[in-house]
Amino acid sequence: MNTSVMLFSPPITTPSIFPLPKTHHNRTSLPSSRKQHQGRIHNTRKFGNFLDLKSEYQPEALDFDLPLFHPSDHTCFNVIIIGAGPAGIRLAEQVSLYGMKVCCVDPNPLSIWPNNYGVWFDEFEGLGLEDCLDKTWPITSIYIDDRTTKYLDRCYGRVNKRKLKENLVKGCVFNGVRFYKAKAMQIEHHEFESIVVCDDGVDLKGSLVVDASGFGSKFIEYDDHKVKNYGFQIAYGVLAEVDAHPFDLDKVVLMDWRDSHCRDGNAKSSTFMYAMPFSSNLIFLEETSLVSRPALSHTEVKTRMVARLKHLGINVKRVLEDEKGLIPMGGPLPRIPQNVIAFGANSGVVHPSTGYMMARTMTLAPIVAASINQCLGSTRMIRGKQVYANVWNSMWPIESRISREFYTFGMETLLKLDLNETRQFFDAFFELKPYYMQGFLSSSLTLNDIVWLSMSLFAHASNPSRFAIARKCPELLAKMMGNICLEFIK
Ligand SMILES: Cc1cc2nc3c(=O)[nH]c(=O)nc-3n(C[C@H](O)[C@H](O)[C@H](O)COP(=O)(O)OP(=O)(O)OC[C@H]3O[C@@H](n4cnc5c(N)ncnc54)[C@H](O)[C@@H]3O)c2cc1C
Numbered sequence: 001m002n003t004s005v006m007l008f009s010p011p012i013t014t015p016s017i018f019p020l021p022k023t024h025h026n027r028t029s030l031p032s033s034r035k036q037h038q039g040r041i042h043n044t045r046k047f048g049n050f051l052d053l054k055s056e057y058q059p060e061a062l063d064f065d066l067p068l069f070h071p072s073d074h075t076c077f078n079v080i081i082i083g084a085g086p087a088g089i090r091l092a093e094q095v096s097l098y099g100m101k102v103c104c105v106d107p108n109p110l111s112i113w114p115n116n117y118g119v120w121f122d123e124f125e126g127l128g129l130e131d132c133l134d135k136t137w138p139i140t141s142i143y144i145d146d147r148t149t150k151y152l153d154r155c156y157g158r159v160n161k162r163k164l165k166e167n168l169v170k171g172c173v174f175n176g177v178r179f180y181k182a183k184a185m186q187i188e189h190h191e192f193e194s195i196v197v198c199d200d201g202v203d204l205k206g207s208l209v210v211d212a213s214g215f216g217s218k219f220i221e222y223d224d225h226k227v228k229n230y231g232f233q234i235a236y237g238v239l240a241e242v243d244a245h246p247f248d249l250d251k252v253v254l255m256d257w258r259d260s261h262c263r264d265g266n267a268k269s270s271t272f273m274y275a276m277p278f279s280s281n282l283i284f285l286e287e288t289s290l291v292s293r294p295a296l297s298h299t300e301v302k303t304r305m306v307a308r309l310k311h312l313g314i315n316v317k318r319v320l321e322d323e324k325g326l327i328p329m330g331g332p333l334p335r336i337p338q339n340v341i342a343f344g345a346n347s348g349v350v351h352p353s354t355g356y357m358m359a360r361t362m363t364l365a366p367i368v369a370a371s372i373n374q375c376l377g378s379t380r381m382i383r384g385k386q387v388y389a390n391v392w393n394s395m396w397p398i399e400s401r402i403s404r405e406f407y408t409f410g411m412e413t414l415l416k417l418d419l420n421e422t423r424q425f426f427d428a429f430f431e432l433k434p435y436y437m438q439g440f441l442s443s444s445l446t447l448n449d450i451v452w453l454s455m456s457l458f459a460h461a462s463n464p465s466r467f468a469i470a471r472k473c474p475e476l477l478a479k480m481m482g483n484i485c486l487e488f489i490k
Contacts (some may be wrong), residue, residue, distance in 0.1 A: 011461055026159045038417035041188050048094050049306045050240065050316030057320050059112035062166055066110065069103050069178040069204070077103045077206035078376045080196050082219070084109040086117075087344020087361045088212030089168040095370035096175030098377060103204055104172065105180040106194065113161050116237060116284060116323055118252070118276065121155035123359035123442055133157035135278060137252035142430055146258050150430040154438060156252040158284070159358065180204060187211075187219055189339045192383040207376055208387055210341045215328055217346035223332040231411050232295035233355040235325035236272070237286030238300050241318040247277040255290075257423055261311030262304065269296045270419040271304050282320075285309070290422075291329055291353075298324055327355040330408040333401065337385075337392035343368065347395065348404065351443055352411040360443050368395050399447055401487045406450045407443065409480040416472040421465060428460040 069075065081088045081093050084106035092104045124130050140152040172179075182198035187209055196204040211219040222228060224272045247253055253275035259266040278282040287305035289296040307314065323385070330352040334342045342348070349364065350357045371394030375382040417425060431439065436453045439445035445453065459464060 035394075042427070043087070050238065050309070050319060051302055051306060053159075053316065053319040055238075055319050055322040059162070059321075061108065061110040061112060062162070062169060064166075064169060064173070065171060066169075066179045067177070069180040072204045075099045075101065075103075075178070075205070076193065077204065078180075079103075079208045079210060079372060080105065080194070080204050080206035081210045081212055081343075082106075082196065083212035083214060084179070084211060085113060085214055085344060086168075086345075086358060087214075087365075088162070088210070089165065089172065090362055090365040091210060091343050091368060092177050093168045093171035093214060094365040094479070096172060096177045098369065099175075100373065100376060101179045102172075102175075103180055103206065105179055105184055105198065105204060107181060107183050107184055107269055108170070109179045109181060112165065113266075114323065115161075115325070116239070116286075116321070117159035117161065117358050118274075119157055119159060119359045120438070120442060122438075123363070124157060127362050129164065129362060130157075132160050132167060134160035134163070137276070138252060139251045140254050141248075141251045142254050142426060143256040143258050144427050144430075146260060148396050148427065150334065150427075151251070152254075152430065152434075152437075154434070165340040173335065177239075184211075184213070184219075187340055193371055194339065205382060208341065208391070209339075209403075210343050211346060212343040213346065215326075215345045216344065219340050219341045220346050221335045221338055222257065223335050228331050229293070230328040230331040231291035231293050231352070231415055232290065233291055233325065233327040233329055234298060234301055235274075235286050235288040235327075236298055236305060236325070237284060237323045237325070238316065238319045239282070239284045240316045241320065241322040242281055242283055243315040243317060244280060245275075245277060245283050245314050245405070247275055247283065247311055249277050249279065252276050255426070257426070259419070261307045266304065267419045269300075270422060271296070271301060273305070273308055283314075285314070286323075286325075288325075290355075291411055293415055295326065327472045329353070329355055330411045333396065333404065336396055336401075337388040339388055341368070341388070341391050343395070349395075349443075351441075352404065352408040353414060354441060356441070364395060370394070398487060402447060403443070403445065403450055404479050405487070406454070407440075409442075409476055412476045412479075413469065413473055416476070417468065421468045424462050424465040424468075426455075428457055429464070431460050432456060438469075444486050 002373040077104045078100040081092050081102065081104045084104055088104055092102050095101045103131050124133060136155050136157040137153050140154055142150040142157050144150060182200050182202060185199050186197040188195045193205055193207060194209045196209055256273040260488045269289060271287050271289045274286040274288050287301050289301060327350060329350055333346050333348040344361050345357060351359050368391060371391050375390050436449060439449055440453060
């Protein structure tokens with residue numbers, strides 16, 4: 001294996017955020033080794049049970065001199081962005097590139113985002129953001145079951161949250177974005193102006209308001225002809241110092257569906273493990289329920305993770321960071337258009353079948369920014385309803401809305417499959433041509449591609465899977481077609 005990986009030990013002192021070395025990988029041949037670990041015998045009673053360990057690191061906020069908005073300024077902004085998460089900051093940076101007056105409001109605009117983000121390397125490279133990955137793995141592995149493992153020749157990376165946020169905030173500061181430290185409480189709309197009322201009583205005035213406040217957003221309205229029937233991805237993850245682990249350092253584990261550690265628990269609402277090995281004793285491990293409805297409990301997810309780690313012989317010595325994920329997936333799109341623009345997790349861009357959103361949001365920001373500039377840029381006089389319609393349509397053109405119906409159909413199908421059917425599904429999915437497989441995972445397929453992919457998936461599926469899909473999915477198919485018709489007549 002011709003791969004260079006810088007190994008390192010976890011620091012003894014507490015860093016502001018756990019530092020990971022930059023790694024460089026050459027292309028590699030596909031793997032062969034399974035480790036000596038597999039035969040290990042574990043007889044310690046607490047082996048694998050790390051739940052009593054507390055996360056040791058709280059990342060320190062960025063140390064930056066932010067240009068703040070002063071209420072005495074009475075500025076009327078072109079755009080007010082609520083939220084300094086990945087979506088809000090990226091959009092602020094992109095819109096301000098056009099010289100527009102932008103204000104970003106968040107109670108803690110410099111805090112480090114709490115989630116651990118993984119992305120496909122090619123997606124970030126295409127955006128020129130590859131420097132914001134702190135570790136890459138040239139190969140992606142998927143354990144379908146104890147006998148079958150698939151290897152994808154697609155590089156995966158972990159986002160260096162501090163670096164990405166620092167880069168985006170620097171861009172914002174350079175382009176003149178103002179920040180305001182407060183929580184947005186209410187939005188009032190007038191014909192050509194909106195007012196964001198903050199929890200300290202200050203009003204921010206702007207021509208356009210973008211809500212990038214995440215899944216909990218309260219300013220966005222959703223289509224009322226559809227029930228808000230989200231699927232939920234639930235995860236519990238730890239960046240852990242371990243005695244040892246059985247995973248190769250040049251492979252990220254996208255999904256480990258092996259479940260011989262579960263006597264009976266995994267057939268229904270099955271969970272898998274996602275793992276990013278950084279060194280022989282530092283690894284990010286996350287037990288994940290891909291999609292469930294109602295949501296599987298975090299307690300259940302943690303219990304399964306303890307059993308899995310015990311089975312794999314992974315003894316957690318320290319928990320450096322932890323995260324508890326709840327990602328609503330699928331469900332209705334926001335009502336299009338409406339006076340406030342949604343951006344990020346609240347805008348329907350979370351991939352309904354995978355829960356990913358980061359790269360798509362980074363990609364969409366320049367498109368939405370260009371549309372905002374076309375309407376509000378200095379030589380234009382487009383304001384009010386026409387701006388809302390144009391900007392919403394730049395984010396959700398009809399083709400994307402229809403594609404999303406297909407992706408949501410994918411999620412609904414996954415919800416209906418039992419563990420064996422799920423395995424068969426992924427067995428077939430990861431045999432697709434890379435263009436289709438990667439395009440599906442990155443939400444970049446055209447409608448034609450999606451139709452081809454669906455047929456190809458069916459053709460690749462085993463007879464029992466075809467039977468399961470044919471038996472379980474006609475109703476879902478009818479619903480999807482109904483939703484597509486509604487998109488056309490809106
Ligand atoms: C645990 C977890 C792991 C994830 N991992 C991945 C991954 O690996 N890859 C991937 O692509 N996606 C991942 N996602 C999905 C998605 O990328 C994240 O949820 C992402 O953080 C969403 O970004 P956002 O900017 O839309 O919202 P958030 O990150 O939630 O940011 C919202 C911001 O708005 C601020 N805010 C909230 N309310 C207000 C208010 N009223 N006024 C002012 N400010 C406000 C908050 O302080 C916060 O700063 C993950 C999600 C979770 C929960």
